Amino acid sequence: MERPLTVAVTGLNATDNPGPGVSVIRSLRLHPDFDGRIVGLAYDTLDPGIYARDLVDDVFIIPYPSQGPAALEARLRHIKERVGLDVVLPTLDSELASFIALEPVLEELDVGSFLPTHKQLDLRSKVHLSTFGESAGIKVPxxxxxxxxxxxxxxxxxxxxxxxxxxxxxxxxxxxxxxxxxxxxxxxxxxxxxxxxxxxFVQGDELDVVAVGDGEGGLVGALPMKKTFITDKGKGWAGIAIKDPELIELTRSFVAALNWRGPCEVEVIKDADGAYHLIEVNPRFPAWTYLSAGAGINLPYAVVRLAAGLPVEPMHDYEVGKMFVRISLDQIADLADFQAVTTHGELLSQRGED
Amino acid sequence: MTRPVYERPILIRHQSGMMNKFSRVQAMRPLTHIDGVSVDELVATYGSPLFAFSEKTLVSKFRELRDAFTQRYPRVRIAWSYKTNYLDGICRVFHREGAYAEVVSEFELDKALHLGVPAEQVHFNGPYKPESALEKALPGGTTIHIDHFDELALAEEVAARHGIRPEVAIRLNLSAEAVPAWSRFGFNLESGQALDAVKRLVGGDRLELKGLHCHIGTFILDEGPYREAAAKISRFANELRERFDITLSFVDLGGGFASPNTLKGQYLPGDQVAPSFSRYAEGIVEGLSELDYSPQEMPTLVLETGRALVDEAGYLIASVHANKRLADGRRAVVLDAGVNSLFTSFWYNHEIVPAQEFRGVPEPTVIYGPLCMNIDVVRDTMLFPQLKVGERVVFRNVGAYNVTQWMQFITYRPSVVLIGPDGRHGLLRRPEQLQSIISHEEMPEWL
Amino acid sequence: MDATAKLKDLAVSDTGFVFDPYSGSTFSANEAGMKILEGLKQGLSRAEIVFALEEHFEVRGDDLARDLDEFVLLLRRNQLVPADFSLS
CATH class of the missing domain: 3.30.1490.20 (ATP-grasp fold, A domain)
Structure with missing residues (x-):
């Protein structure tokens, strides 16, 4: 029996352009073997995930990535001391560079992480994607x-x-x-x-994959999805898990070509001739990650285990046809909670504490 | 019981997106000393504002660059880019370390020669080398990097006049990955113009082509374009060898390495995104591996790194002259140093730290210079702790381009000081006075 | 409504979190700001507030009266006191 883990997750900005944090946390909560604590890391005092008190145990405000890694390091040390941390799981593109820069510090603090390297991050970046695609034999517009x-x-x-x-x-x-x-x-x-x-612009169907690479060229798991409802802001509000072995193979070759380590979202267009064009690779979980948990391959939980140094078996079988349908929901929050987040930058689960 | 120390009263309205108090300021430490010398002592000796340079940093950056490249490539030469900072003392520090000089004007050439740099250890760049400059450079053995066909013809003329056969380089422009060609300098490689230039040079038979030079741009945050530029130059060098039997003695990849400064419009702080010298070196040396030269004849790799060598060594110390509250609620600080001294504040969000211990809640603050000009903003709004009048701040990473591009505008330019490795310090440049300015003025006799 | 009536409804926590129930706006004040708000609520005069600050804090060459005026300006801008409010 493994001890319960304390897992910090960023990206609590569950707005109309949602960060992936809440979706990742819900995935962890859904897993029958997860009995750990969740520490939410937020950038703004009104990030909605802060007030999801049923999902998040403790919340801390952390400095924006534009403030550089030193500021983040100071904050992480404080959090570790305050509530303990076993694993940290960043979910936003802009913060990855800081977290990667802090890997030695995380190691020293005995906090697990499972992040891509700077080099991997660079090669899949939008700036370099077409060069990379060429070398990996993947079509890129x-x-x-x-x-x-x-x-x-x-x-x-x-x-x-x-x-x-x-x-x-x-x-x-x-x-x-x-x-x-x-x-x-x-x-x-x-x-x-x-x-x-x-x-x-490539004409065709947009398909997305959430996947995790094991850092040694192997694919831990991948779930392809087609958006079935897109908002006027272009956000997928509903989607369905599809059977697409060719797309999974494309994802596998991406992961293998870079020895990708950690989660990613692969976005492709499938044109009228059935050819796949790689549009973008995001170096993090997408906001619809919860579908992976719902369809039977809980990728966030796999990443937490990998970050904690625990073994994970590759996952192949997911339930084709499982759907996600997003909902907006008004949470009720107390001014006292808002005050705690604003003045102290933290909101702990044990009340009555100042 | 001790009473709490008073801090000015503040009231900050909570706005979404503006309420994250965990910033760089939390990790901000005052910079009270530079290389062991206290800021107070410097100001007491030389006044405020003043530029201070760390000799230790100059030397360590130079060695770091040299080592990053020599570990990967057998022959490396660093030519100090005069335009970045041509104060005699700064140049001497680099020349002592073995740097050649890279100059871009007759004035800079004169300055290098005056400093005692041997003429043959000067690379002469730029689109404007008038006849008088070539008359000085070519007979002396300075390597000119030919920028255009007219200069090529002029250089041949000068060579003929002196009966010499100077060794020259030609400057190329090319596009490398995302970086578009700086086509105003040199001969374009992709269009065949560069090859035409070589044909013309070989046909003229008055100059000896010994080098190729290209400078892909400035503040390049990625080693990829250098890899590609080096590879393109290498393939061109191979072609020259095949077609004209030209064996180069050097290839010059120019400069453009980034410093830890943060450009305006750059999301992540500069110290996080600027590649290390090792990464640049890896890229360039990888590109050069396309050269079909035997190990014995590998050309010298010339680097004209300026900014990345000197930026970190430079500090600007300034004093708070006034605190203000703007109509929109922001705090404003007026310093005694403005954009006239700190020209680079037009490009960068400079890192500024207090020079003494500070306390209190940091507030959104805009930092102004002393000029009676609306453009005199040395730092756009940043979170900054409260400082009192007379307290000091230090701008970091200001060693490049400021003491060359600064303006004598409205007020005098301040002292520039060098701090030696043993804690000694001395002037590199005296502060300007009325006489420094009016000594160059004349009064027409009818006035 | 007189100046102090509105100020009296202003909720100021001991951590400096300020809530204006009329506008729904929230603010953060530092210790000196809280001290001034306390004085204003009690209807103290300019001189009395300055005195209260001097008594409470260790002051090192600051211009308290000027800081107080600046703070009142902030209160006006945030409509926590009437636009024509000024300290007697």
Missing amino acids: PSKVVSSVEDLYRIHEEVAYPFFIKGVYYGATLVRSVDEAVRAFHGVVARWGYPVIVQA
Whole structure:
């Protein structure tokens, strides 16, 4: 019998553009063998996941990634001391670099993690994806990195309209004209800085896979999904687990080519001829990760075990046809909780404590 | 019972996205000493504001760069990029370590020669080398990096006049991965222009082509483009050998390595994203492996690293002149140093730390310089602790481009000081005074 | 409504968390800010508040009256006191 683990999860921003944290936490809670504690790590005092008191035991505000790893290190040391930590599971793109930089510190604190390396992160980045795809024999739509608006005025010579404007970390806007492109460019730069990626639009069905690589080239598990309901903001609000061995093979070759370590979301377009085009690889769990737990391959739980140094068997069988249908839900929160998060930056499960 | 120490009263309205109090400020430590010398002592000796350079850091960065490359490649030369910082004292530190000089104007060439750098240890770059400059450079044995066809013709003329056959390089521009070609400098590789230049040079038979040079850009945060540039140069060098039997003695990959500064518009802090010298070295040396040269004839790899060598060694010490509250509730600090001294504040969100112990809640603060000009913002809003009038702050990583691009505008430029490895310190440049400025002015006789 | 009536409804916790029940806005104040709010609630004058600050804190060459005026400006901007409020 293994001892219960205390697992910290980030990405509690379950907004209309949700971070994956709550979905990951619910997956862990769903697993019959998980009896540990959950520590939520949030960036904003109004991150909705903070107030999901049935899911999250303790909550701590942590510094934004833009503050650099030293600030995060100080905070993690405090949290470790305060409530103990066995595993930390970052779920947002922008924070990964900091957590990877802190791996030696995590090790020293005896906190497990299961993260990709800087190099893996770089190679799958939007900037380098097409180069990587070429070498791994995976089709990637033509893309171009732009670092000034002027570049956009001639970009159609290389990438035809319509195309996507993407930020380094998040965001993809389909644009049809130079005006739209310029507008989207400024929006992305304001939020995420340079560079900006222009990616050709490929007609077809968008399919997503949530997967975990074991860091040695092996695939721990993968679940392909097709979105069945997309909001006007382009977010999948419902989806269904599909049977797609070819897509799983593509995911397997991605994981093998990079020795990918940790969770990822693989986004592809399947065109009318049935060919797959790799659009993006996100180095983290997607917000719909809970479907993997619901369909029988609980990937977040697998990652927690891997991070804690426990063995995990590859998982192949999932229930095709399982669906997720998202719901928005108004939680009731106490001003006292909000006050605790605001003034102390922490909200612990044991009440009456100051 | 001791009473709590007073801090100015604050009231911060909670706004979503603005309420994370766990910032860099929490990890911020005051910088009271630079290489063991107290900031107070420096200000007492030289006044405020002042630039201070750490000789220790200059030397250690130089050696770090040299070692990163020599571990991977047999012949490496670092040419100190004068335009980054051409104070005599700074240049001397690098020359003592074995650096050549990389100059981009006749003025910089004069400065290097005046410092005692042998003419043949100077690489002369840039699009503007007038006849007078070539007259100085070519007979002296300085290697010029030819930028355009007109310069090629002029260089041949000068060579003929002196009856010499100078060794030269040509500058290429090329596109490498995401980095678009800086096509205004040198000859374009992809379009065949570079090959035309070589044909023209070989046909003219007055100059000896010994080097290829390319500088892909500035503040490149990724070693990938260097790998590709080095590979392209290598393939071009192979072609030159095959077609014209030219064996190069050097290839020059220029500069452009990033420092730990954070560019405006960059999400993650610079110290987190700037690649190490080792990563750059790995990329470049990997690219150079495409050279079809035997180990004995491998060309020298020339680097013109400027910013990444000197930025970290430079500090700007400034004093708080006033505290203000802006109409939108932000705190504002007026310092005695502005954009006239700290030119790079137009590009970077500089890291600023207090020079003394501080307490209290950090507040969103904008930091202004002393100029009566709206543009004089040395740091956009950042979380910063409260400081009192007369207390000091230190800007880090300001060694590159400031003491060359600073402006004499509205006020004088401050002292620049070097801190030696043994705690000694001395002036690199005296502060300007009225006489420094008006000594160059004339009064037309009818006034 | 007079100035102190609204201030009296302002909930100030001992950690400096401030809640304005009329607007729903929340704020953080530091210790000096809390001390001033306390004085304002009691209807103290400018001089009395400055005195209270001097008594409570160890003051090292700060201009308390100026800081107090600046703080009142912040209260006005956040509509925690009427727009025409000023300390006597």
